[in-house]
Amino acid sequence: MLIPDHYQLFYRRFIRFACWMVFFALLSGILFQESTRKIPMGEFPPGIHWEAVYHLALLHGHAFLIGTLIPLAVLAMLQFGLLLGGKEISGKVLTWGGWLYLLGAFLSITLMLYKGYHYVLSIRFGELDFAVIHHGLFGGLEMGRHLVYGVSHVGMSVGLIILVVGVLRSLPKSSQVAT
Numbered sequence: 001m002l003i004p005d006h007y008q009l010f011y012r013r014f015i016r017f018a019c020w021m022v023f024f025a026l027l028s029g030i031l032f033q034e035s036t037r038k039i040p041m042g043e044f045p046p047g048i049h050w051e052a053v054y055h056l057a058l059l060h061g062h063a064f065l066i067g068t069l070i071p072l073a074v075l076a077m078l079q080f081g082l083l084l085g086g087k088e089i090s091g092k093v094l095t096w097g098g099w100l101y102l103l104g105a106f107l108s109i110t111l112m113l114y115k116g117y118h119y120v121l122s123i124r125f126g127e128l129d130f131a132v133i134h135h136g137l138f139g140g141l142e143m144g145r146h147l148v149y150g151v152s153h154v155g156m157s158v159g160l161i162i163l164v165v166g167v168l169r170s171l172p173k174s175s176q177v178a179t
Helices: 005-036 048-083 091-124 130-135 142-170
Strands: none
Touching: 005 048, 005 091, 048 091, 048 142, 091 130, 091 142
């Protein structure tokens, strides 16, 4: 089966991203384990240790899900759509959807890394008030924090919606499928 050129470019981009995110997800698991060892559990009141490492603990799984599994699922949907006799999705849809998703995913995962280390380092340096730690994100610029988180999540979501709607629209009607 011949894969259209614009699909090949999209496939390469998404496969590269997924491969790099596998490495990052594995590395983030190691970073989580090593970073949390530096916070001695006995020195803090109950619950502080868990609250300090919670955001880094989420990073490992989110990096696999957002960075690897979802891109591979999109690739599988595109390929199965072609195998089922679906129409080609336009290069514009793949470009816009792909870049929005990848940039949003990269930004979201980077933000999780930043937030995780912000909490761990704040606790390690003696700050135990989580309101103060949370307020310290992005230098206390609450609007900046909301803007960056909003842009990352909206970009990722809109990109994924564009791709999924493109796949759905490309599929043949069930009455058109050859048996």
